[in-house]
Amino acid sequence: MRRCSLALLLAAAAPLEAQSFDDVSARIAPQIHSYTIDAPASTKIREFSVPLFVLVPVAPRLTVDLGTAYARSHVEQTALGKTTTSDIAGLTDTQIRANYVLGNDFVVLTAGVNLPTGQSRVPLDQVPAASLIGSDFLGFPISNMGTGFGETGGIVVARPVSDWNVGAGISMRRTERYEPFDAGAEGTLRYQPGNEYRARVGADHAVGTGRVTLGFTYATFGNDELAGSIYNTGNRYITQVAFTDDVGPGKIGVGAWNLLRTAGTLADSTFLGHEDITSAAVSYALTVGRASIEPNVEARSWAQQDAATSFLTTVGVRSQLDAGGFTLMPGVGYSLGRVAAQDPGGADVTARLRGFHATLTIRLR
Amino acid sequence: MRIVRGSLLFAGLIAANACAATIASSADNIARLESASTNKPESEAAQRSLGIAYFQANRYADARSALDRASSMDPRDGVVALYRGLTAEAQDDVSTARSAYESYLAYGKTRGVKKQISQRLVVLARKENLLAAKQAVARERQLSSVSGSPRTVAVLPFKFSGADTSLAPLERGFAELVATDLSRSSQLTVVDRARLQALLDEIHLQQTAGVQEGSGVRAGKILQAGRLVGGTLSQLDSNQLRADAFITNVQTTESEGRGANDQRTLDQLFALEKNIVLRLLADMGVTLTTAERDSIEQRPTRSLAAFLAYSRGLEAEDDGRFDAAARYYDNAVRLDPNFKSARRRSQDAKSATEGADVSATSLQSSLDRTSEGAVVAAATRAGGAGSTNGQAFVIADGLNPSVAGAATGSGTTIPTQPQKDPSSGTGGDNVSTKTAIITIVIHHP
Numbered sequence: 065m066r067r068c069s070l071a072l073l074l075a076a077a078a079p080l081e082a083q084s085f086d087d088v089s090a091r092i093a094p095q096i097h098s099y100t101i102d103a104p105a106s107t108k109i110r111e112f113s114v115p116l117f118v119l120v121p122v123a124p125r126l127t128v129d130l131g132t133a134y135a136r137s138h139v140e141q142t143a144l145g146k147t148t149t150s151d152i153a154g155l156t157d158t159q160i161r162a163n164y165v166l167g168n169d170f171v172v173l174t175a176g177v178n179l180p181t182g183q184s185r186v187p188l189d190q191v192p193a194a195s196l197i198g199s200d201f202l203g204f205p206i207s208n209m210g211t212g213f214g215e216t217g218g219i220v221v222a223r224p225v226s227d228w229n230v231g232a233g234i235s236m237r238r239t240e241r242y243e244p245f246d247a248g249a250e251g252t253l254r255y256q257p258g259n260e261y262r263a264r265v266g267a268d269h270a271v272g273t274g275r276v277t278l279g280f281t282y283a284t285f286g287n288d289e290l291a292g293s294i295y296n297t298g299n300r301y302i303t304q305v306a307f308t309d310d311v312g313p314g315k316i317g318v319g320a321w322n323l324l325r326t327a328g329t330l331a332d333s334t335f336l337g338h339e340d341i342t343s344a345a346v347s348y349a350l351t352v353g354r355a356s357i358e359p360n361v362e363a364r365s366w367a368q369q370d371a372a373t374s375f376l377t378t379v380g381v382r383s384q385l386d387a388g389g390f391t392l393m394p395g396v397g398y399s400l401g402r403v404a405a406q407d408p409g410g411a412d413v414t415a416r417l418r419g420f421h422a423t424l425t426i427r428l429r
Numbered sequence: 430m431r432i433v434r435g436s437l438l439f440a441g442l443i444a445a446n447a448c449a450a451t452i453a454s455s456a457d458n459i460a461r462l463e464s465a466s467t468n469k470p471e472s473e474a475a476q477r478s479l480g481i482a483y484f485q486a487n488r489y490a491d492a493r494s495a496l497d498r499a500s501s502m503d504p505r506d507g508v509v510a511l512y513r514g515l516t517a518e519a520q521d522d523v524s525t526a527r528s529a530y531e532s533y534l535a536y537g538k539t540r541g542v543k544k545q546i547s548q549r550l551v552v553l554a555r556k557e558n559l560l561a562a563k564q565a566v567a568r569e570r571q572l573s574s575v576s577g578s579p580r581t582v583a584v585l586p587f588k589f590s591g592a593d594t595s596l597a598p599l600e601r602g603f604a605e606l607v608a609t610d611l612s613r614s615s616q617l618t619v620v621d622r623a624r625l626q627a628l629l630d631e632i633h634l635q636q637t638a639g640v641q642e643g644s645g646v647r648a649g650k651i652l653q654a655g656r657l658v659g660g661t662l663s664q665l666d667s668n669q670l671r672a673d674a675f676i677t678n679v680q681t682t683e684s685e686g687r688g689a690n691d692q693r694t695l696d697q698l699f700a701l702e703k704n705i706v707l708r709l710l711a712d713m714g715v716t717l718t719t720a721e722r723d724s725i726e727q728r729p730t731r732s733l734a735a736f737l738a739y740s741r742g743l744e745a746e747d748d749g750r751f752d753a754a755a756r757y758y759d760n761a762v763r764l765d766p767n768f769k770s771a772r773r774r775s776q777d778a779k780s781a782t783e784g785a786d787v788s789a790t791s792l793q794s795s796l797d798r799t800s801e802g803a804v805v806a807a808a809t810r811a812g813g814a815g816s817t818n819g820q821a822f823v824i825a826d827g828l829n830p831s832v833a834g835a836a837t838g839s840g841t842t843i844p845t846q847p848q849k850d851p852s853s854g855t856g857g858d859n860v861s862t863k864t865a866i867i868t869i870v871i872h873h874p
Contacts, residue, residue, distance in 0.1 A: 089799070091837035115836035121541075121797075131833025159831050163822065174825040205836035218828040222821035231821050235828035266824045270461060275807060281827055310472050354505075393838065425838045 090118045095423035102416040105405040106142035109196045113206040125165040132158040135206040137193040150192035156182040157210050172220040182210025187246045201366040212242030232265045258286030274309025290331045298328030314350040337369025355385035372412045376401035393425040473502035477509050478808035484516050492516045507537030508804045515789050523557045541795035548784035558627035565651045566631050572651050576680055579655035583620040584608035591664025602740025610706040613724045616715050620652050626747050649679035668694050674705050686712025699728045735764035739771045751781040
């Protein structure tokens with residue numbers, strides 16, 4: 065399988081050499097995301113990351129993109145008056161994707177590989193730093209430092225239906241076995257993620273001068289295997305809706321998404337309840353001279369079976385301005401909320417949560 | 430045979446239905462955009478979308494109006510500039526197209542489109558010259574009534590005679606050298622060669638054997654030049670070349686000065702030309718500064734072979750054979766890598782060749798998957814008509830998400846899906862988030 069993917073990569077790389085780089089676009093976005101969770105969780109999580117994304121239109125019908133990142137995660141946890149820290153830093157995995165358009169824009173083939181350039185094997189003292197950035201609720205931009213080699217392939221068909229553009233696609237992802245933990249002398253644990261199968265439908269439709277976009281994704285997984293233990297953490301359903309339009313002197317955007325993970329089991333066969341995360345956001349972009357300023361607010365909730373519901377509200381502002389051949393998009397945000405925790409007696413409570421985010425996205429073209 | 434016919438008929442019906450559906454939804458789309466434009470006449474985006482939709486429907490006059498309104502609201506909108514250019518070209522309004530494309534070069538964002546536009550502008554410049562020549566000939570009487578300044582000079586191709594016809598392209602090359610050197614003087618304005626050639630093509634003046642004494646003033650009058658320079662190049666034997674140059678007063682149609690002539694061996698062509706130019710300047714009463722004289726003494730190349738190739742390139746270019754012209758110029762550069770004029774003209778000729786292939790389709794194709802392409806797609810897909818490429822790519826992106834792609838943003842702060850790749854739940858983080866349980870497994874297998 066690995067040999068096959070390398071052949072695909074080489075095939076994709078060959079026309080790249082002949083491609084003019086005039087149409088290449090790139091984005092780099094150094095950013096910091098920090099959360100402080102008060103007692104009883106008493107945890108601070110900070111991630112600094114520099115994701116890089118390069119898009120190369122190899123041919124009119126073929127585009128290839130490459131994405132990778134440098135990330136540094138720092139976690140501080142206080143328990144019984146003692147504070148421990150955990151850090152992990154380095155390059156993350158590198159994803160290379162290719163999209164090929166068949167016929168008259170209506171069919172797109174998508175394929176990709178995940179190159180394990182990141183740190184997939186984590187010593188136990190780095191586990192908090194490597195794992196807490198994986199929270200679906202907090203939504204760190206870089207959610208893991210590395211996994212195994214992976215391959216994805218899929219097909220999408222889109223058609224106009226009445227006044228709507230409607231599309232649907234399916235894909236499959238396979239990830240090679242890897243060792244997520246470095247347990248030192250106590251041995252290693254081999255982890256074989258189950259294959260993932262995804263189906264996605266989407267539609268968009270004009271509403272006046274604006275546009276509404278809908279999306280639904282269903283992801284089901286084969287069983288994961290960790291050191292001989294077979295388990296499955298449940299399927300995922302993602303529902304999305306967005307609307308943009310000109311309102312007054314600016315452009316308004318309204319968006320919402322919901323992620324529902326069904327119940328499953330953990331590696332030790334214990335029951336894992338379902339969880340449901342919902343997010344809704346509004347932004348309004350105003351043009352001021354050659355720049356735009358976009359204040360925005362987002363509310364998010366996280367409902368877990370057998371746990372208190374978590375809430376998060378983020379207020380932010382983002383700007384966009386052109387400078388030479390670059391577009392600069394600085395943005396900051398402040399978050400406030402409460403997150404599920406357990407008090408020393410084991411009762412379900414919530415802990416106060418504060419967060420800060422700052423991003424500078426630089427786009428070439 | 431019956432089966433084949435049936436299949437063909439069926440395919441024809443599908444095509445007809447698809448076409449009708451496309452036309453119907455395009456009309457719906459335009460109706461919707463018209464309504465939006467009426468409701469929000471102050472919205473530049475609404476005018477832009479409407480203009481693009483009109484253009485796609487080949488309604489150029491309507492497209493022009495909507496895009497002009499959008500342009501007046503935001504002159505820095507590159508997409509509007511691009512579609513104004515395309516629309517103007519479709520209407521044969523070359524000067525507006527050129528101006529709109531130049532605006533796109535200033536404010537547009539898509540490099541691939543900018544490159545094509547730069548190439549297209551070379552073609553448009555030639556078209557504009559031809560159009561201007563047609564209009565000038567049509568207004569000949571009016572233009573001829575205005576006296577040109579004696580400081581404005583037009584240099585016409587020299588007439589070659591001789592046994593070796595491979596030297597005939599020197600007609601244009603020699604004239605180009607003379608024009609370039611005359612323009613070194615700040616006291617003279619030399620009519621642009623391309624503009625002059627377009628006029629000559631129009632009135633076929635060159636068929637009158639260049640400009641002889643007292644003749645050929647028609648072009649000069651139209652161009653409102655005060656003086657014409659022309660002449661002959663004669664090959665006397667295999668290695669001797671004689672040049673005779675004349676200055677004609679356009680208004681009086683009489684010769685000025687004594688004329689200039691010189692005779693040298695072929696390899697002294699450049700010395701011959703410099704001598705002719707200096708005499709012509711003296712006849713025109715032009716006094717050169719030291720710097721101007723030094724400038725005239727400069728030679729574009731030391732290679733006669735390279736200059737001959739260059740002259741052939743000029744000839745091919747005047748005939749509209751840009752591909753051949755580029756090859757001749759490249760040959761000149763190969764013979765003399767320091768021949769700057771040849772290098773520049775080679776680039777222009779290649780741009781003209783590639784620019785001839787630039788079309789609305791190729792330009793719009795270059796916009797695919799760019800931020801400007803998204804603007805166009807929003808207009809063309811507003812009612813479900815046209816390409817669904819955008820929707821397909823959105824779905825493909827969700828099926829095969831890029832962590833870095835999402836983390837570097839896609840142009841809006843509105844999150845329409847979890848920032849994190851949901852599938853990573855099956856990856857390392859899903860294992861490691863269950864830290865406590867894993868630790869138990871390690872210590873108590």
